[in-house]
Amino acid sequence: MDSPAPTTKDLLTEAAAAEFRERGFQGTDSNKIARRAGFAPQTFYRWFKDKTEVFVAVYRLWEDEERRFIGELVRQGAGEAAIVEAAVKHHRDYLHFRRSLRRLSLEDPEVRQARAQSRLRQVERLHRHSGSGLTREEIAxxxxxxERLSDALAEGELADMGLDEAAARRRLVEILAEMR
Incomplete structure (x- = not known):
């Protein structure tokens, strides 16, 4: 069965994802997003009220992408170390986007709420599927x-301090094992 052709909104969201990945939130604008999607700049505002709204849509895509590839690794029986490496790579692939997300979640109530909702969805999924007996709060x-350690590894924060990243990777493996 063929999948439906992407809508204009889908194309704009995909273009925004590429822009945010490359340049971050501050480094792009709605005109660049529209042109990248192959549309005139005014087309953007037919589908999104502003750049923040499309940023939130891209965040949801990011969340879904991460959930899919980690779910696939789990189904394939991958160990915690392989999942950690995939998660860190995903954070690294979206480095500018993730930096923008952290900053905007402090400055913009809409982004802050979107991040809280995303995290809550993750907590609920993990709580349903985990056999660990952890509470929602412990999972959160x-x-x-x-999330923080993955971002730190993706950004090379420990390496910047001249420290070995192995301890952070071990801790990530431990956390995943605790939640299984």
């Missing part, structure tokens, strides 16, 4: 730790 704490 581990999720925040996973």
């Amino acid at each position: 704490v581990r999720l925040l730790e996973l």
Whole structure:
């Protein structure tokens, strides 16, 4: 069965994802997004009220992409170390986007709410599928730790300090094992 052709909104969202990956939120504008998608600049505003709205849509795509590839690794029986490496790579692939997300979640209530909803969806999924017996709150704490350490590894923060990244990778493996 053929998948439906992407809509104008889909094409704009995909173009925005590419722009945010390459340049971050501050480094692009709605005109660049529209042109990258192959449309006149005014087309953007037929589908999105502003750049923040498309950023939130891209965040949802990012979340879905991460969930799909980690779910596939789990189905394939991948160990925690392989999942950690895939997650860090995903964060690295979206480095400018992730930096923008962290900053905007402090500055913009819409992005802050979107991030909270995303995290809550992750907590609920993990709570349903985990056999660990952890509470939602315990899962949330581990999720925040996973997210922050993955971002730190993706950005090379430990390497910047001249420190070995192995301890962070071991901790990520431990957290995943705790949540299984």
